Amino acid sequence: MADTHRTHLGSHALHPETLMLGYGYDPALSEGSVKPPVFLTSTFVFRSAEEGRDYFDVVAGRKAAPEGGAGLVYSRFNHPNSEIVEDRLAIHEGGEAALLFSSGMSAIATTLLAFARPGDVVLHSQPLYGGTETLLARTLAPFGIGSEGFADGLSAAAMAEAADRARARGRVAAIMVESPSNPTNTLVDLAAVKATADQLEAAQGHRPVTLCDNTLLGPVFQHPLAHGIDVVLYSLTKYVGGHSDLVAGAAMGSRARLQPIRLLRGAIGTQLDPHSCWMLGRSLETLSLRMRAAERNAHQVADWLAAHPRIAAVHALGREDAGPEARRVYAAQCSGMGSTFSIVLRGGQPAAFRFLNALQIFKLAVSLGGTESLASHPASTTHSGVPAELRQRMGVVDGLVRLSIGIEHPEDLVADLAQALAAAD
Numbered sequence: 001m002a003d004t005h006r007t008h009l010g011s012h013a014l015h016p017e018t019l020m021l022g023y024g025y026d027p028a029l030s031e032g033s034v035k036p037p038v039f040l041t042s043t044f045v046f047r048s049a050e051e052g053r054d055y056f057d058v059v060a061g062r063k064a065a066p067e068g069g070a071g072l073v074y075s076r077f078n079h080p081n082s083e084i085v086e087d088r089l090a091i092h093e094g095g096e097a098a099l100l101f102s103s104g105m106s107a108i109a110t111t112l113l114a115f116a117r118p119g120d121v122v123l124h125s126q127p128l129y130g131g132t133e134t135l136l137a138r139t140l141a142p143f144g145i146g147s148e149g150f151a152d153g154l155s156a157a158a159m160a161e162a163a164d165r166a167r168a169r170g171r172v173a174a175i176m177v178e179s180p181s182n183p184t185n186t187l188v189d190l191a192a193v194k195a196t197a198d199q200l201e202a203a204q205g206h207r208p209v210t211l212c213d214n215t216l217l218g219p220v221f222q223h224p225l226a227h228g229i230d231v232v233l234y235s236l237t238k239y240v241g242g243h244s245d246l247v248a249g250a251a252m253g254s255r256a257r258l259q260p261i262r263l264l265r266g267a268i269g270t271q272l273d274p275h276s277c278w279m280l281g282r283s284l285e286t287l288s289l290r291m292r293a294a295e296r297n298a299h300q301v302a303d304w305l306a307a308h309p310r311i312a313a314v315h316a317l318g319r320e321d322a323g324p325e326a327r328r329v330y331a332a333q334c335s336g337m338g339s340t341f342s343i344v345l346r347g348g349q350p351a352a353f354r355f356l357n358a359l360q361i362f363k364l365a366v367s368l369g370g371t372e373s374l375a376s377h378p379a380s381t382t383h384s385g386v387p388a389e390l391r392q393r394m395g396v397v398d399g400l401v402r403l404s405i406g407i408e409h410p411e412d413l414v415a416d417l418a419q420a421l422a423a424a425d
C-alpha cells in the first residue's frame, strides 16, 4: 500500500506545495479514485463490538489515539474528508495536528471555551476581528470570563502592563492575538507574547495558553507555532478556501494542546461538513500559487497607491515608512506582506464612499482572501459595532478603506483604482 503520510523522498524533505496534492489520501481505499470522494455519511460501521468500544474510548478522550489516528465513529467527531484536510493543513502550518471547524468563529469560540472558566481573564491584542471582539465582550463576559486588551503589540512593556491588569481581575487563562490585525495590519511581537506567558506562569502558577489568529498571512507567509505560540487559529473562509464560496475555520498545534479543543468540538458539534472539507482540500492544491500571485499584485497596487495625492496613508506590511519596531517584528515573523491592506483617503467618509461607489473591477463586499479583489469600509460595516472613540484610537478612521487584492491582472486593478480615485474628487 502507498505510504500516504510520506513527507520525505530519502533524505529530501518534500515541500507543502507537493504534499497538498496527495498527502493523507490513499486512492486504493476509494476504488482508485485519484481524488477523494465526498463521504456523505453520518455514521461508520464497526467490524466488531470490541472495535466500537475501542474507537469510542478514543473519541471520548478516555484513551490516547493509536498510531494512524482514531477510528471513524460518527461524523460529528471525525470523518474522512476532515481528516485528509486536517493532515494537509497541519503540514502546511508546520504543526503536529489540525482541527477543522464550521467557521472561523466556531474555531475561536470552541478554543476559548476549552481553556477559560468563570472567573478567568483572556488577555488579548487590539484590534481583533470584530466578531472576536464581540465574542469576548458580549458572549463570554456574561459567563464570567473577562477580557483585557493591549493596543501596542510591538511593546513588551505594554503587554506586561496589560497582563498585570488582567491578573488583578482573575486567572489569565489565555493570551489571544491577531497578527497582523484586520483591518489596520498592526503586528504583535510573538516572542513577547511567549515571554508574557512565561511571566504569567511564574506569577500565577498556571501557564496561559497562547493563541494566534493567522488568517491574514498563514500558512504561506507566517508560522506562529515556530515562534512559540501554542495554538494557531484560522478563518479558512479567507485565503485557504480562497474562492469566497465556503465558510470554515481551523485550530492547529500539538496533539496534546488540541485535545481539550477536540473533545469540546465533538461535544458541541462545531465540526465542518464533508462537502466543505472536500472544497478546502481542492483549494489547498493552489493555496501557495494563489497567495503568492495575490501578494505580487498587492505590492504593485500598494506602491502605486502610496504615490497618489488623494491617499493619506497605506497600511501595508513591510513598508519603509513603518517604524523600526514594526520593521523588526515583520522581518522576524513574516516572509511576505500578504495581500490585504488598508488605505486612508483624504476627505473622510464622503470621499471614501464616492471612491467605493465608483469601483468597477473591485467588488464592494466584506471578507477577504478570495481570488477576486474586494473593497470595504470597515468603520460603517465590520467595525461599526466598535465605539467611535475606540475605532479612532485603533486607526479605523472614516476615510479608511480595506482592500483585499486578488489574482486579476495588476494593471487592470490599478486602472480601476485610478478611475475611482478620480471620481472621489
Ligand SMILES: Cc1ncc(COP(=O)(O)O)c(C=O)c1O
Residues within 6 Å of the ligand: 103, 104, 105, 106, 129, 131, 178, 182, 213, 215, 216, 234, 235, 236, 237, 247, 248, 249, 367
Ligand atoms: C482575522 C479573522 N479572524 C476570524 C474571522 C471569522 O471567521 P469566519 O467568518 O469564518 O467565522 C474573520 C472573518 O472575517 C477574520 O477576518
